[in-house]
Structure formats: structure tokens, C-alpha cells
Amino acid sequence: MAARPLLISGLRKTIGAGQNTCVWTEPWIPDIDARPPRPAERVTYRDPKLLVHSFIRRDIRDWDTNLLLDYFHPEDIPLILKLRPSNTWSMDGYAWNYTKSGVYSVKSGYARLQKIKMCEAEDQVLQPSITGLQSHEWSIPAPGKMKHFMWQALTGCIATTERLACRHLSTDRSCPRCGDSEETINHLLFECPPALQVWALSDYPSLPGYFPSTSVYQNMNLLFRRKRNVAYMEPLIETFPWILWYIWKARNEKVFNGKEISPGDTLQLASIEAECWRKANLPEDGEEDELQPAPSRVSTLPVNPQCPTCQIDASWVDNGTVSGLGWFYKDQMGVERFGLQGCRKSLSALHAEMEGLIWALFCLREVQCTVIHMETDCSDLVDMIANPTDWPAFASELASFRLLRAGFQDFSIAHIPRARNVRADSLAEARNSGVLFSHIDQIQPDRASLRNASRPTTT
Structure with missing residues (x-):
């Protein structure tokens, strides 16, 4: 398979029990690019057969922080602690490191390939590039044929005659409109007298030696980036794609039909066509209100209306050190419970949401709850529960979820708007205290209580 080397280069080992992952030779560290860990300075010998499970305590099924400090580089330890070993001692697996689900996608694979090519270009020469111009022109509001042009x-x-001669398809390089010695692309669009007159009559300011210039790249760049220059007076509509197109059309009329089209007629036709295209692509009255966003890929498991309800949420920031988890439970008799926790930072915001679900189920199981309907404002979490095989990056968390799920007679989960999840959200924001704690109560805590609860670890 041609893409096999690319696929292998982007894989990361997911840690379950760590029993089939070699510490020093396999890419299990969740960095920007998955890689093996770096050793601590005191480590002089790296056993190639050393397995990750040697650093997981069997009694608490979590990392042995003392061993981590002894063996690994200090900068790698926070990355390791973001990984959660499986409570079920499941096997390690593989996930694609460049999507949140862990499933390979063509888009992420292409981005990975481009990055590899950049890294392999050891003798790169710094020089002007037209890649930015080529990329920008596809975002210009104009018909596709003009973008392609x-x-x-x-x-x-x-x-043009110059380009045809370069490809040995012609010997005549002269301009068929003005007789200049060479018809380059820049000459055709900007320097030929009929083209110069079109630009002079247009709303685009002509500055001798600046626009039009002798470089097609500079001229196109000025047209593309013109809005950034405050000295330019912006016309009512951007007509330059049509102007370029009809300069080319007028040239072809001269070459193939012997017909002269004046610069004034060229500009008038370009302006009319541009305005017609703009009007045809404006949304009709009321159309914006009728447009509905595309339905997301969210599956909702069946809901029992008699079930107690538990809303969950998580709080996670990229530069933080603590993740916040919160849940709000209410049964059919009106009994309410609340839970909030500041835990070790998760690998991602979605990992924090999954940990919030697992912790809520664990707490509810401890109070003998066997029937529950969960609600979350994270649509990816609902999809993960409904389609677990589509999320290999969460294999360890899903194994823990399945173990807890087996203890419930009836379980369902649904997506709700964020505005309906404010209680769980406010509880999850307790991670702003920046300390590790756990608190469960039947009375919703106020802000002062949140500060007090975040001091010791309690349940």
C-alpha cells in the first residue's frame, strides 16, 4: 500500500495496561508528533525490552510518579500524566495522532505529508514564493472559471505567444494587439496599451511604476491585497476578476475573429457581468433565516422519561494544569446531588469530557443508582458512546466506561444546548482554583463553598 509509510509515521500507541508497549522504542508520548520518551540525565542504559506497565502501579492503576521522575525527562512527565491507564487493564492499541478521534482522514494525512516534505528539504533556498497568491485567489468571490484563469x-x-514559443508550438513571440516584440502574460493583462487603458478607466488607481508594474506577481498581489492599503480608494465592488477575464476575451476576439473591442466596451462589459453575478449570488429576503445548520453526526441513545437525570460538563484550557469536572443529578422525586472535581489535566478537552462522564457514573453507582439518563453539551461525547469503534484514541476511557455501564440496568445519553447545562458548567469551572480536589454534596455550593471545597480532597 503506497500510503503505508505515511500512516505508520503518524501512529501513536494508546496506553491501556501498558503491557505491550516498549518504553524506549515505540511512539506513545502524546506530543505534536508522537514519539518515544526522552530519558532523564541519570539514565545511562535504556533497556529495549522495558514495558510501559512497569511505571503503572497495580494498586491504584495509575502512574508511579516517583519512577517517572527517575527515568524520564522532566518535560515529558506532564505529557505522560495526561494519559490515563485503563482501569480494566485493556490491551494497548494504536491511534492516528492528528485527529481528535484517532481515525485517519485524508485531510490530516495530506497535512502530515506536507510537513514531512518540508522537514526533508534540508537545502531549502529562501526565495519569493507564489504559493500565498495561488492560495488566496481561490477565496476571491468570482465564478470558478475566472479563479482558474x-x-x-x-x-x-x-x-500567449511568448508561452507558446517557449513550448516550441510557435515561433512568433510578438503581441497580436499592439505589435510589441513579446506577448508575456503580464504584457497581455497589464502592459498592452488596450489593457493599460482599461485599468486607467477602472476604479483601480494607476500609479506609474507601481501599478501596473513589469511583474505579473506584483500586479496580482496588489489586486488581491488592495484592501490592506489605506491609500487606495476601494470601489463599490471588486471587478478585477472580470476585467482580467474580458481583457483576455478581447485579445482572443482580435486574434481569431479580427474584431477590435475598445477598452471602454471591455470595462463596461466586465462591470455589467460582475454586477449581474453579485446580484445572482445574493441571498433572497428571508433566505438567511430559513437556512439551518447541517445536522451534526450525533447519535442519541433511547431515553426513558422516568429516569433520573444527570447533567455533566468539563472545563479544560490548553495552558492550565488542572481539569475541572462537574455533574448535577436530579431524580423523579426531586432529590438533587452535585459533584465537582479538580483533577490532573487531561490530554484534551474531549478527554476531560469523557473523564467527567466516567466520574459521574462512578459516583452514581456508589449511591446505588442503577437507572440514569445523562445529558451533555458535548456532541462528540454522545457520538463516542454510540460509535465507540470510531474513536480509537479513547480506547482506554471507553473500556472504563463499559465496565461502569455494566452496573446500570438502564442507561441513556443525549446532547443538550449549552444554555441548558449551566449548573454542571458552573461546577466544572471550579478548576479555576488550580488545585486537585473532589467534592460531592446534596446542596449546590456557592462561590465561597467552592473555594472551601477546593482545599482538601473530600467526598
Whole structure:
């Protein structure tokens, strides 16, 4: 398979029990690019057969922090602690490191391939690049054929006499409109007298030696980036794609039909066509209100209306050290319970949401709850529960969830708007205290109580 080397280069080992992952030779550290860990300075010999499970305590099924400090580089330890070993001692697996689900996608694979090519270019020469121009022109509001034409102008793919001669398809390089010695793409669009007159009549300011210039790249860049220059007076509509297109059309009328089209007629036709295209692509009255967002890929498990309800949420920031978990429970008799926890920072925001679900189920099981309907404002979490095989990056967490789920006679989960999840959200925000704690109560804590609860670890 041609893509096999690319796929292998982007895989990361997911840690379950750590029993089939070699510490020093396999990529299990969740960095930007998955890699093996770096050793501590005192480590002089790296046993190639040493397994990750040697650093997991069997009594608490969590990392042995003392061993981590002894063996691994200090900068790698926070990355390791973000990984949660499986409570069920499941086998280690593989996940694609460049998507949140761990499933390979063509988009992420292409981005990975481009990055590899950049790294392999050891003798790169710094020089002007037209990649930015080529990328920007596809975002210009204009018909597709005109975007393609501008792309051809930037890449030298327009059939001017000079380009045809370079490809040995012609010997005449002269301009068929003005008789100049060479018809380059820049000459055709910007320097030929009829083209110069079109730009002079347009709303685009002509500055001698600046626009139009002798470089097609500079001219196109000025048209693309013109809004950034406060000295330019912006016309009512951006007509330059049509102007470029009809300059080319007028040139072809001269070459193939012997027909002269004046610069004024060229500009008028370009302006009319641009305005017609704009009007045809404006949303009709009321159309914006009728447009509904595309349905997300969220599956909702069946709901029992008699079930007690538990809303869950998590709080996670990239530069933080603690993740916040919160849940709010209410049964059919009106009995309420609340839980909030500041825990060790998770690998990602979605990992924190999954940990919040697992912790809530654990707490509810401890109070003999066997029927529950969960609600979350994270649609990915609902999809993960409904389609676990689509989320290999969460294999360890899903194994822990399945173990807890088996203790409930009836379980369901649904997605709700964030505005309906404010209680769990406010509880999860307790991670702002920056300390590790756990608190469960039947009375919803106020802000002062949250500060007090975040001091010792209690249940």
C-alpha cells in the first residue's frame, strides 16, 4: 500500500495496561508528533525490552510518579500524566495522532505529508514564493472559471505567444494587439496599451511604476491585497476578476475573429457581468433565516422519561494544569446531588469530557443508582458512546466506561444546548482554583463553598 509509510509515521500507541508497549522504542508520548520518551540525565542504559506497565502501579492503576521522575525527562512527565491507564487493564492499541478521534482522514494525512516534505528539504533556498497568491485567489468571490484563469496567469499557463514559443508550438513571440516584440502574460493583462487603458478607466488607481508594474506577481498581489492599503480608494465592488477575464476575451476576439473591442466596451462589459453575478449570488429576503445548520453526526441513545437525570460538563484550557469536572443529578422525586472535581489535566478537552462522564457514573453507582439518563453539551461525547469503534484514541476511557455501564440496568445519553447545562458548567469551572480536589454534596455550593471545597480532597 503506497500510503503505508505515511500512516505508520503518524501512529501513536494508546496506553491501556501498558503491557505491550516498549518504553524506549515505540511512539506513545502524546506530543505534536508522537514519539518515544526522552530519558532523564541519570539514565545511562535504556533497556529495549522495558514495558510501559512497569511505571503503572497495580494498586491504584495509575502512574508511579516517583519512577517517572527517575527515568524520564522532566518535560515529558506532564505529557505522560495526561494519559490515563485503563482501569480494566485493556490491551494497548494504536491511534492516528492528528485527529481528535484517532481515525485517519485524508485531510490530516495530506497535512502530515506536507510537513514531512518540508522537514526533508534540508537545502531549502529562501526565495519569493507564489504559493500565498495561488492560495488566496481561490477565496476571491468570482465564478470558478475566472479563479482558474487567475491561477493560470500566476503559474504561466495562459497561451500567449511568448508561452507558446517557449513550448516550441510557435515561433512568433510578438503581441497580436499592439505589435510589441513579446506577448508575456503580464504584457497581455497589464502592459498592452488596450489593457493599460482599461485599468486607467477602472476604479483601480494607476500609479506609474507601481501599478501596473513589469511583474505579473506584483500586479496580482496588489489586486488581491488592495484592501490592506489605506491609500487606495476601494470601489463599490471588486471587478478585477472580470476585467482580467474580458481583457483576455478581447485579445482572443482580435486574434481569431479580427474584431477590435475598445477598452471602454471591455470595462463596461466586465462591470455589467460582475454586477449581474453579485446580484445572482445574493441571498433572497428571508433566505438567511430559513437556512439551518447541517445536522451534526450525533447519535442519541433511547431515553426513558422516568429516569433520573444527570447533567455533566468539563472545563479544560490548553495552558492550565488542572481539569475541572462537574455533574448535577436530579431524580423523579426531586432529590438533587452535585459533584465537582479538580483533577490532573487531561490530554484534551474531549478527554476531560469523557473523564467527567466516567466520574459521574462512578459516583452514581456508589449511591446505588442503577437507572440514569445523562445529558451533555458535548456532541462528540454522545457520538463516542454510540460509535465507540470510531474513536480509537479513547480506547482506554471507553473500556472504563463499559465496565461502569455494566452496573446500570438502564442507561441513556443525549446532547443538550449549552444554555441548558449551566449548573454542571458552573461546577466544572471550579478548576479555576488550580488545585486537585473532589467534592460531592446534596446542596449546590456557592462561590465561597467552592473555594472551601477546593482545599482538601473530600467526598
